[in-house]
Amino acid sequence: xxxxxxxxxxxxRQPRGSLRARLQNILPKLVLAxxxxxxxxxxxxxxLWTFFLSFTNSKAFSSTTLVGLANYxxxxxxxxxxxxxxxxxxxxxxxxxxxxxxxxxxxxxxxTLAILLDQKIRGExxxxxxxxxxxxxxxxxxxxxxxxxxxxxxxxxxAVHLWGWTSFKxxxxxxxxxxxxxxxxxxxxxxxGFVMALFLAGLRGIxxxxxxxxxxxxxxxxxxxxxxxxxxxxxxxLSALIILTHLAIKSYDLVLSVTGKNPGGAAELPSTFMYSxxxxxxxxxxxxxxxxxxxxxxxxxxIPYLYSELKEKNR
Amino acid sequence: MKLRSMLLASAMAASVAGFAASAHAADIKEVQMLHxxxxxxxxAALNVLKQDLAKEGYAWKDVPVxxxxxxxxxxxxxxxxAAGNPPTASQILGYFAVDYAEAGxxxxxxxLATKEGWDKVVPKALQKFTTTNGKWDAVPVNIHxxxxxxxxxxxxxxxxxxxxxxxxxxxxxxxxxxxxGVTPLALGGQPWQExxxxxxxxxxxxxxxxxxxxxxxxxxxxxxxxxxxxxxDNLAKLKAYTDANFAGRDWNLAxxxxxxxxxxxxxxxxxxxxxxxxxNKEAGKDFLCYRxxxxxxxxxxxxxxxxxxxxxxxxxxxxxxxxxxxxxxSFQSAFNVVKGSVPARMDVPDTDFDMCGKKGIADVKAANxxxxxxxxxxxxxxxxxxxxxAYHDVVTxxxxxxxxxxxxxxxxxxxxxxxxx
Numbered sequence: 178x179x180x181x182x183x184x185x186x187x188x189x190r191q192p193r194g195s196l197r198a199r200l201q202n203i204l205p206k207l208v209l210a211x212x213x214x215x216x217x218x219x220x221x222x223x224x225l226w227t228f229f230l231s232f233t234n235s236k237a238f239s240s241t242t243l244v245g246l247a248n249y250x251x252x253x254x255x256x257x258x259x260x261x262x263x264x265x266x267x268x269x270x271x272x273x274x275x276x277x278x279x280x281x282x283x284x285x286x287x288x289t290l291a292i293l294l295d296q297k298i299r300g301e302x303x304x305x306x307x308x309x310x311x312x313x314x315x316x317x318x319x320x321x322x323x324x325x326x327x328x329x330x331x332x333x334x335x336a337v338h339l340w341g342w343t344s345f346k347x348x349x350x351x352x353x354x355x356x357x358x359x360x361x362x363x364x365x366x367x368x369x370g371f372v373m374a375l376f377l378a379g380l381r382g383i384x385x386x387x388x389x390x391x392x393x394x395x396x397x398x399x400x401x402x403x404x405x406x407x408x409x410x411x412x413x414x415l416s417a418l419i420i421l422t423h424l425a426i427k428s429y430d431l432v433l434s435v436t437g438k439n440p441g442g443a444a445e446l447p448s449t450f451m452y453s454x455x456x457x458x459x460x461x462x463x464x465x466x467x468x469x470x471x472x473x474x475x476x477x478x479x480i481p482y483l484y485s486e487l488k489e490k491n492r
Numbered sequence: 493m494k495l496r497s498m499l500l501a502s503a504m505a506a507s508v509a510g511f512a513a514s515a516h517a518a519d520i521k522e523v524q525m526l527h528x529x530x531x532x533x534x535x536a537a538l539n540v541l542k543q544d545l546a547k548e549g550y551a552w553k554d555v556p557v558x559x560x561x562x563x564x565x566x567x568x569x570x571x572x573x574a575a576g577n578p579p580t581a582s583q584i585l586g587y588f589a590v591d592y593a594e595a596g597x598x599x600x601x602x603x604l605a606t607k608e609g610w611d612k613v614v615p616k617a618l619q620k621f622t623t624t625n626g627k628w629d630a631v632p633v634n635i636h637x638x639x640x641x642x643x644x645x646x647x648x649x650x651x652x653x654x655x656x657x658x659x660x661x662x663x664x665x666x667x668x669x670x671x672x673g674v675t676p677l678a679l680g681g682q683p684w685q686e687x688x689x690x691x692x693x694x695x696x697x698x699x700x701x702x703x704x705x706x707x708x709x710x711x712x713x714x715x716x717x718x719x720x721x722x723x724x725d726n727l728a729k730l731k732a733y734t735d736a737n738f739a740g741r742d743w744n745l746a747x748x749x750x751x752x753x754x755x756x757x758x759x760x761x762x763x764x765x766x767x768x769x770x771x772n773k774e775a776g777k778d779f780l781c782y783r784x785x786x787x788x789x790x791x792x793x794x795x796x797x798x799x800x801x802x803x804x805x806x807x808x809x810x811x812x813x814x815x816x817x818x819x820x821x822s823f824q825s826a827f828n829v830v831k832g833s834v835p836a837r838m839d840v841p842d843t844d845f846d847m848c849g850k851k852g853i854a855d856v857k858a859a860n861x862x863x864x865x866x867x868x869x870x871x872x873x874x875x876x877x878x879x880x881x882a883y884h885d886v887v888t889x890x891x892x893x894x895x896x897x898x899x900x901x902x903x904x905x906x907x908x909x910x911x912x913x
Contacts, residue, residue, distance in 0.1 A: 236591075237591040237877075238574075261895040262889075324740075328737060329737050330736075330737040350740070351681075351736065351738070353739055353892045437681075437739070438683065438684070439683060439888075440682055440888060440892060441739070441888050441891070441893070441894055442683065442885050442888050442894065454881075457563065457877060457881065458877045458880075458881035458912075459877045460878050460912075
C-alpha cells in the first residue's frame with residue numbers, strides 16, 4: 178500500500194520547483210532525526226550496553242571481563258529457591274500477583290466506571306476529573322498515603338475500632354506476606370480512573386448509527402455492550418493493556434513507599450531487585466542480567482499481542 | 493548566517509574562558525563538595541566548616557544532588573567521576589570509599605596526614621577506609637556506633653528497671669515493661685534496622701573475638717557455629733517484645749515511640765540521639781543511653797568520610813585546605829556535638845558533649861586500645877555491599893519467619909555470604 182503511494186505523490190509534485198519538493202520531502206525526516214538519534218542511542222544503545230554488561234563481572238563500576246552465562250546461571254538457580262524464598266523468586270511471584278491484579282482490576286473497574294459515566298448522567302463534568310485525579314499524584318505520594326491509611330495502628334483498623342467494631346482486623350500492610358496486595362490496591366486506586374478516561378473516549382467515539390441499528394434489531398442494553406460496543410473498543414483495550422503492563426513492570430516507588438523498604442524480603446519486585454543489585458549492592462552484572470530478563474519478558478508478552486493486533490488491521 | 497555568528501561568538505567566549513582559566517592556573521580558591529547534609533542540625537554543623545574555609549579564603553560550592561538522599565548522591569557521584577569531572581571531595585560511606593580508591597579515582601593527601609600525625613589520632617581499624625596502601629585519600633568526619641540502646645527514663649522509673657548488663661538482664665527488663673503494659677521494644681521492621689540490631693546481638697552473644705572472626709574474617713566455622721545459632725535464637729527472642737505493627741516502620745518513628753513513652757527502648761545507632769535532641773530531651777534526665785547489654789567495652793562503628801578525589805593540580809590546594817579544616821579539633825568537636833556522633837580523632841576534648849557523647853568518646857579510645865573497635869556488618873563497614881546485602885536478606889527473612897529455625901538461618905547465612913563473595 179505505502180510502496181505504491183509514495184511514487185505517485187512524488188510524481189505529482191515534480192512539476193513544481195524540484196528544490197522545494199525535495200525540501201518538503203526531507204523536512205519531516207530532518208525534524209525527526211534528532212529525536213530518532215537520541216532514542217537510538219539512549220534507549221536501544223543502552224539496551225545493548227546492559228545486555229553486554231550481563232555477560233561481564235561488573236561490580237561497582239562497569240567492567241569488560243566476560244564471564245559467559247554465569248550471571249544467568251545464578252538467577253536461574255535463584256528462580257527455583259523457594260524455601261527460604263530467594264529475592265529473585267519473591268520478585269517473580271510478586272510481579273505475577275501485583276501485575277495480574279493491577280491490570281485486570283484496572284481494566285474491569287475502568288470499563289465499568291466508563292460505562293456508568295456514559296449513561297448521560299448529570300454532573301459528569303465533575304465526576305470525571307474526580308476519578309481521574311489520583312493519576313495526577315505521584316506514586317510515592319499515593320503509596321505513602323495508602324501506607325498510612327492501611328496502617329493498623331493509625332489508619333483504617335483503628336478508625337473501625339473507634340466506631341465500635343473492635344474485632345475488625347486488617348493488618349495486610351504490616352504483614353510481609355500480604356503487603357504486595359496492598360501495593361496492588363494502591364496501584365489500582367491510582368490508575369483505574371485513567372483507564373476509565375481511555376474507555377470513555379472510546380465509547381464517545383462509537384458511531385451512533387451502529388447503536389441505533391442494534392436497538393432496532395432489538396438488542397438489550399447488556400447484549401449491546403457485550404456483543405457490539407466492547408468488541409468495537411478493542412484498540413482501546415490494546416492501548417490500556419500496553420500502558421498498564423509497562424506501569425506494572427516499571428513500578429518501583431509505589432512498592433517502596435507502601436511496604437517500607439522491603440521487610441522480610443517479601444516485597445521484592447524485579448525493578449527493586451534490579452536497582453538494589455546494580456546500585457546499592459555493587460553487583461552491576463547481576464542487576465543487568467535481571468534487567469535483560471525483565472525486557473525479554475515484556476517482549477515475550479507484547480510482541481505476539483502487537484503482532485496479532487496489527488495483522489488483524491492489515492487484513 | 494545567524495547560526496554562524498552564534499557559533500563564532502560561542503567559540504570566542506570559549507577561548508576567552510580558556511584564557512581566563514589559564515591565567516588563574518595558579519590556584520582555584522573554591523571547594524566543590526558533594527554531600528547530603530542538607531537538613532537542620534547537620535547543615536548548621538557543616539556551616540562551621542564553611543566558615544573555617546572562608547577565613548582561609550576558600551569559597552564553598554555545594555554540588556547539587558536531586559532527591560537529597562545518600563543513594564541519589566552516590567549515583568550522581570558515580571556519574572561525575574565516570575565523566576572525569578569529580579568534585580573536590582564527597583561525603584562517602586564505607587566500602588564506596590574503597591571502591592573509588594581501587595579504581596584509582598582518589599587523590600593523595602599523605603603529606604598533610606604525616607605532618608598532622610593523623611595515623612596516631614584516628615582509630616586504627618577506621619584507617620582501613622581512609623588509606624589505601626598506606627596512602628591517605630579520605631578524612632573521617634565522625635564515628636557513629638550502632639551498639640547502643642536508647643531508653644525513656646520516665647518509663648524506666650515507672651517499671652523500676654535498672655541498667656541491663658547482660659542479654660538475660662535485657663530480656664528481664666523487657667518482660668517488666670511488657671507486664672506494665674508498655675511496648676517493650678520499639679523497632680522499625682526494615683532489613684537494615686533488623687540487621688543493625690543483629691550486629692549488637694552477635695557481639696553480645698559471642699563477644700568481640702567471635703564477631704571479628706565471623707564478620708571481618710568471614711570464617712566458615714564461626715559462621716556455622718553454635719554461637720551464631722544462639723545469636724539467631726536471641727534475635728528471635730527479641731521479636732516477642734515488638735508491637736504488632738513494626739514491619740516497615742521507619743527508624744525515626746520507632747525513636748519517636750520511645751521519646752513519647754509509648755515504648756521503653758530502641759536498639760539503634762547514635763544518630764537516634766539527634767531525634768531526642770530535636771524533641772528537646774536531655775540525656776540522663778529524659779532518656780538514657782547504654783551500650784547494648786553484653787557489648788560494653790566494644791564499639792561497632794560506622795563513619796562518615798570525605799573522599800578526596802584526584803583533582804587537577806590547580807584544585808589541590810583547596811582540597812588540602814578542606815582536609816585540614818575537616819580534621820581540625822575545633823570542627824570535629826563542634827560538628828559531632830550537633831550530629832550525635834563522636835569525633836573521629838581521639839584527642840578531641842569531651843567538654844562540650846553530653847553524657848552519651850562523653851561515654852562514646854571514652855569507649856572509642858578504650859576499644860581502640862583493646863582491639864575491640866570493629867566495623868558494623870549491617871552498615872557496610874565489615875564487608876563490601878554485596879555481602880552486607882546478603883546479610884540483610886538472611887536476617888530479615890529470619891526475623892519475619894521466612895526462614896523458620898536458627899539451624900536453617902545459620903546454613904542460609906553461610907550460603908548467602910559465599911554466593912555474594
